[in-house]
Amino acid sequence: xxxxxQTPKHLxxxxxxxxxxxxxxxxxxxxVYWYQQSLDQGLQFLIQYYNGEERAKGNILERFSAxxxxxxxxxxxxxxxxxxxxxxxxxxSSVAGSGPETQYFGPGxxxxxx
Amino acid sequence: xxSVGLHLPTLSVQEGDNSIINCAYSNSASDYFIWYxxxxxxxxQFIIDIRSxxxxxxxxxxxxxxxxxxxxxxxxxxxxxxxxxxxxxCAENWGNGAGSYQLTFGKGTKLSVxx
Numbered sequence: 124x125x126x127x128x129q130t131p132k133h134l135x136x137x138x139x140x141x142x143x144x145x146x147x148x149x150x151x152x153x154x155v156y157w158y159q160q161s162l163d164q165g166l167q168f169l170i171q172y173y174n175g176e177e178r179a180k181g182n183i184l185e186r187f188s189a190x191x192x193x194x195x196x197x198x199x200x201x202x203x204x205x206x207x208x209x210x211x212x213x214x215x216s217s218v219a220g221s222g223p224e225t226q227y228f229g230p231g232x233x234x235x236x237x
Numbered sequence: 238x239x240s241v242g243l244h245l246p247t248l249s250v251q252e253g254d255n256s257i258i259n260c261a262y263s264n265s266a267s268d269y270f271i272w273y274x275x276x277x278x279x280x281x282q283f284i285i286d287i288r289s290x291x292x293x294x295x296x297x298x299x300x301x302x303x304x305x306x307x308x309x310x311x312x313x314x315x316x317x318x319x320x321x322x323x324x325x326x327c328a329e330n331w332g333n334g335a336g337s338y339q340l341t342f343g344k345g346t347k348l349s350v351x352x
Contacts, residue, residue, distance in 0.1 A: 125280065156340075166281070166326065166342040179337035213280050215340075223269030223288070223330045223338055228280035 126150065127229035129214050135235045141202040144232045146214030148195055152227075154178065154220030155197040157189055160231075161210035172197055173220050204236045245324065247347045256314040260327030260343045265308060267329035271340070272301060272312045276323045284312070284325075314348075322350045 126149035136142055148155050157169040159182075168181035172191035183189075186204075191197040201208060211233050215226035250256045262270065268289040273281035287294040287301045287310075294301050300313040310327045327343040 125282070127280075165344060168339055168341070171337055171339070173337075179333060179335070179339055181339065220338060223332075225271060225283055225286055226340055227283060228273075230280045 125227040125229065127214060127216050127227055129212075129229035129232050131232060132230065133233050133235075135237065136204060137237055138204055138206060140204050140236075141200065142204065142234065144199040144201070144212055144214075144234075146197045146199070146216075146229060148197070148214075148216030149227055152216035152218055153195065154217045155191055155195070156215040156217070156220075156226055157183075157197070157199050158213045158215065158228075159210050160213060161207075166213070169199070171220060178220060201234070206236050209234055209236045245345055245347045247349060249349045249351060250317050251351050252319060253316055256312075256317045256321070256348060258312045258314075258325050258346045258348065260310040260312075260346075262308050262310060262327065262329040262341075262343065264329055264331050264341065265305075267331040267341075269330035269338075270301070270303060270310055271328045271330065272299075272310075273326045273328060273342075274321075274323045275326065275345075281326060317348075317350050319350045319352055322348055324348070 128147045130145045153174045156171045169183040171179040189199045211231045213231045215228045217226045271286045272284045275281045285296045298315045302311045324345045326345045328340045
């Protein structure tokens with residue numbers, strides 16, 4: 124158990140809908156990262172937050188957004204969902220994110236868009 | 238990146254044998270490297286890490302070797318067990334020059350242990 128929690132574990136929705144994925148980092152970690160894992164793209168970095176502020180962006184679509192709250196939990200919002208958004212979404216956390224350090228991953232949310 | 242799935246490189250080893258999983262990384266500025274293990278339906282799990290000022294690091298039954306000259310990492314697992322069956326990813330950690338360090342994952346190798 125990494126100490127990172129994610130909810131829900133599974134999510135099934137329809138095209139055009141909007142969903143919110145939630146992540147709680149390890150105790151003491153200030154940085155949260157979101158990744159997408161799909162069959163044809165592997166693990167792709169989406170976005171990083173540090174202590175409530177956006178720190179870095181990766182391959183995140185404009186239909187997707189995230190935020191980190193004062194209690195350091197984070198939410199990833201996916202809107203106008205398309206079939207191709209079906210994937211595993213992972214959250215990871217690290218102590219600071221401003222230096223080379225290990226990221227610890229949560230169990231993921233499996234999203235299926237029908 | 239390559240897929241986790243149909244096109245994933247696969248390594249099959251006999252239980253008790255040693256396994257060697259290789260990884261080529263892309264960024265010569267990367268200064269920290271991590272190996273992760275991902276079991277089916279679970280998130281990547283940290284196995285071992287190594288900084289760029291080292292060329293070898295050992296853990297419990299695992300060893301990571303780093304060759305910066307050819308940008309190559311390897312993970313050696315001694316006395317491979319059925320519980321080692323999983324997909325293994327190497328990841329390189331690099332700074333983007335704006336105060337953030339990011340992980341870029343390798344393609345992944347599926348390790349299958351034959352009992």
